[in-house]
Amino acid sequence: MTRIDDAFTDVRAARAAGRAPSRGVLAPFVVAGRPSLAALPDMLVAMERAGAGIVEIGIPFSDPIADGPVIAGAMHKALLDGVTPHTALEAIGAARDRVKMGLVAMVSVSIVQRLGAAAFCRECAAAGLDGVIFPDAPLEEAPRFTEPAREAGLDAVLLVAPSSPPERAAEIASMCSGFVYMLARAGLTGEREGAPDAAALRERVHAARAASGLPVACGFGISRPEHVRAILRQADADAAIVGSALVRRIEDGIGRGEDGAHAASAFVAELAAGLD
Amino acid sequence: MPNPTATTLPDARGRFGAYGGAFVPETLVGALRELAQAYDDARRDPAFQRELDRTLADFVGRPTPLCFAPRLTELAASRSKTGGAAQIWLKREDLCHTGAHKINNTMGQALLAKRMGRTRIIAETGAGQHGVASATAASRMGLSCDVYMGSEDARRQRLNVVRMRLMGARVIEVDSGSRTLKDATNEAMRDWMGSSDTTLYIIGSVVGPHPFPMIVRDFQSVIGREAREQCLREWNALPDCVVACVGGGSNAAGIFHPFAQDEGVALVGVEAGGRSTNAGDHAAPLAFGSPGVLHGSMSYVLQDEHGQTADVHSCSAGLDYPGVGPEHAYWKDAGRVRYTHVGDDAALDAFVAMSETEGIIPALETSHALAHAIDLAATMQPDQRVLVNLSGRGDKDVDEAARLLEARQKPAQ
Numbered sequence: 001m002t003r004i005d006d007a008f009t010d011v012r013a014a015r016a017a018g019r020a021p022s023r024g025v026l027a028p029f030v031v032a033g034r035p036s037l038a039a040l041p042d043m044l045v046a047m048e049r050a051g052a053g054i055v056e057i058g059i060p061f062s063d064p065i066a067d068g069p070v071i072a073g074a075m076h077k078a079l080l081d082g083v084t085p086h087t088a089l090e091a092i093g094a095a096r097d098r099v100k101m102g103l104v105a106m107v108s109v110s111i112v113q114r115l116g117a118a119a120f121c122r123e124c125a126a127a128g129l130d131g132v133i134f135p136d137a138p139l140e141e142a143p144r145f146t147e148p149a150r151e152a153g154l155d156a157v158l159l160v161a162p163s164s165p166p167e168r169a170a171e172i173a174s175m176c177s178g179f180v181y182m183l184a185r186a187g188l189t190g191e192r193e194g195a196p197d198a199a200a201l202r203e204r205v206h207a208a209r210a211a212s213g214l215p216v217a218c219g220f221g222i223s224r225p226e227h228v229r230a231i232l233r234q235a236d237a238d239a240a241i242v243g244s245a246l247v248r249r250i251e252d253g254i255g256r257g258e259d260g261a262h263a264a265s266a267f268v269a270e271l272a273a274g275l276d
Numbered sequence: 277m278p279n280p281t282a283t284t285l286p287d288a289r290g291r292f293g294a295y296g297g298a299f300v301p302e303t304l305v306g307a308l309r310e311l312a313q314a315y316d317d318a319r320r321d322p323a324f325q326r327e328l329d330r331t332l333a334d335f336v337g338r339p340t341p342l343c344f345a346p347r348l349t350e351l352a353a354s355r356s357k358t359g360g361a362a363q364i365w366l367k368r369e370d371l372c373h374t375g376a377h378k379i380n381n382t383m384g385q386a387l388l389a390k391r392m393g394r395t396r397i398i399a400e401t402g403a404g405q406h407g408v409a410s411a412t413a414a415s416r417m418g419l420s421c422d423v424y425m426g427s428e429d430a431r432r433q434r435l436n437v438v439r440m441r442l443m444g445a446r447v448i449e450v451d452s453g454s455r456t457l458k459d460a461t462n463e464a465m466r467d468w469m470g471s472s473d474t475t476l477y478i479i480g481s482v483v484g485p486h487p488f489p490m491i492v493r494d495f496q497s498v499i500g501r502e503a504r505e506q507c508l509r510e511w512n513a514l515p516d517c518v519v520a521c522v523g524g525g526s527n528a529a530g531i532f533h534p535f536a537q538d539e540g541v542a543l544v545g546v547e548a549g550g551r552s553t554n555a556g557d558h559a560a561p562l563a564f565g566s567p568g569v570l571h572g573s574m575s576y577v578l579q580d581e582h583g584q585t586a587d588v589h590s591c592s593a594g595l596d597y598p599g600v601g602p603e604h605a606y607w608k609d610a611g612r613v614r615y616t617h618v619g620d621d622a623a624l625d626a627f628v629a630m631s632e633t634e635g636i637i638p639a640l641e642t643s644h645a646l647a648h649a650i651d652l653a654a655t656m657q658p659d660q661r662v663l664v665n666l667s668g669r670g671d672k673d674v675d676e677a678a679r680l681l682e683a684r685q686k687p688a689q
Binding site: 061062063064065066068069072073076079084085086108109110111112113114115135136137138139140141158159160161162163164165168172183186 | 289297298299300301302303305306307452453458459462465466469470568569570571572574579581582583584585
């Protein structure tokens with residue numbers, strides 16, 4: 001059992017018994033190096049205590065085209081501080097033994113390609129990561145990234161979009177391991193006023209779960225406890241991913257001179273209310 | 277080695293050999309496929325081709341002339357060891373409406389946008405020429421138009437910002453990253469991810485994910501097709517060498533592609549050598565970069581060892597880009613095109629020389645090609661011919677050139 005499988009133990013048991021899970025998984029996203037790499041271990045510990053089941057750690061990239069201004073801005077600041085993929089993975093390695101939850105990196109294929117997919121994935125595994133999300137690797141280009149990840153013993157996660165036709169969505173889902181990342185909306189990462197259209201998502205979530213046999217995590221535009229609840233209850237997803245809304249709170253905290261752990265754990269705790 | 281003269285590229289996956297493809301978030305895949313399908317239908321449709329041809333003739337001013345440059349040729353000869361030089365000929369894309377080749381592509385893509393039922397186009401721009409050409413196409417065809425432009429570029433190219441706004445486009449200044457072309461491209465892609473139902477992204481060069489490099493090359497290939505016919509008509513021969521500047525590489529791809537199967541025609545692409553060969557001082561990925569992924573395609577790219585996009589520099593905003601079209605990467609590896617680079621100073625010299633000898637103020641981008649063409653012609657025979665793609669006029673650059681020339685006259689501090 002991997003740590004990612006562990007996160008979904010209850011979910012799987014409920015699904016196997018034909019029940020809806022009583023409690024889904026919360027998967028917050030943070031940018032490595034914000035506020036600092038040294039702060040990452042404490043932040044992860046605080047988020048785990050506050051109810052995170054899996055944490056996604058974004059490796060800063062200079063040109064993250066799928067990210068909205070909040071995450072792109074945080075990545076830019078991390079890069080100005082000199083954060084590199086190697087130092088980010090070192091920091092993750094330093095944090096690994098302090099938390100039990102699953103840790104996955106989210107990284108642009110521009111970086112993976114430059115470092116070499118096999119070498120990068122081995123480095124991720126050595127740092128104690130459990131998986132890698134490749135947000136800009138479409139189906140056609142995916143094997144050159146997913147196969148080295150699996151060879152390194154990592155789960156490899158790809159994204160399914162609302163615009164992915166059903167057959168293609170099933171094919172993407174079946175190439176994933178660990179979980180499937182389903183975009184709750186078109187467009188970019190970022191907070192939105194309204195809740196995602198959970199009812200419309202439900203059918204796609206079911207299809208992805210059926211195609212892959214994996215849990216399905218939904219992200220993009222999820223920023224409130226009631227969004228988390230809608231994703232888990234109405235859309236029947238297994239996990240809710242929260243990125244920009246959390247990153248914004250961490251950035252706001254940094255603006256007040258905080259270390260990030262407090263802002264992160266407070267907001268994760270708030271979101272976790274949506275799990276029940 | 278792949279066949280460098282293949283005309284069937286890219287393949288179905290958008291690959292030019294090992295290069296190209298579509299490394300994009302899944303959110304964009306549907307829009308790219310729809311575009312590829314619509315383009316495939318359009319290019320087989322004689323009515324679309326007729327409308328495009330008519331637009332290029334009546335509105336853009338095509339065909340552009342093929343023009344001998346006698347005094348520039350004399351200048352080259354004066355620098356030659358033998359006292360003779362190859363004749364320098366110009367393909368006058370500077371005479372296109374709006375002053376550069378960019379409009380060949382924007383009119384084509386805007387027609388495509390209308391055919392696809394889109395009501396809005398978006399574009400990225402560096403020097404502003406592609407932005408102006410997009411605004412022009414949108415105005416002509418009744419589409420709304422938003423142009424993303426780095427705030428640093430908007431400051432440097434204020435005139436083009438005014439031109440775009442006059443034609444009804446909204447210019448959105450981008451404050452992220454380096455505030456130049458690459459950041460404007462990021463923002464345009466982000467916009468399109470959420471807007472592709474109503475909007476077509478008109479990319480300005482032969483870069484980005486498939487099918488953009490193919491579509492832009494095809495629309496720009498009118499340059500090379502015309503030039504090839506004009507050469508045969510005028511000389512009953514093909515040029516010995518074709519020279520073009522390469523930023524993203526659209527004017528070069530446009531003139532090279534129709535000559536790619538003519539084995540006797542040497543093709544030379546000229547990148548921006550900037551201030552020096554040190555990282556960050558130039559914008560020459562084919563010379564100094566290595567294969568990697570930027571803006572959705574695999575090509576030569578300037579990245580640091582960690583995969584972050586490197587800083588670039590050129591005196592010419594239109595060449596100031598860390599990537600290059602995937603077909604150029606393919607041509608480089610296949611040996612079909614020779615790529616070289618020319619620095620800021622040499623480009624500025626050529627800018628002055630061209631203005632003084634031929635009465636044509638060239639764009640600073642184009643001046644890189646001219647600088648190399650003069651040197652090259654000086655090594656060739658008088659019965660040979662060098663064809664330069666005069667990709668744009670330099671009105672937009674006169675302030676910047678004046679500033680650079682003035683700085684040059686001051687003694688170093």
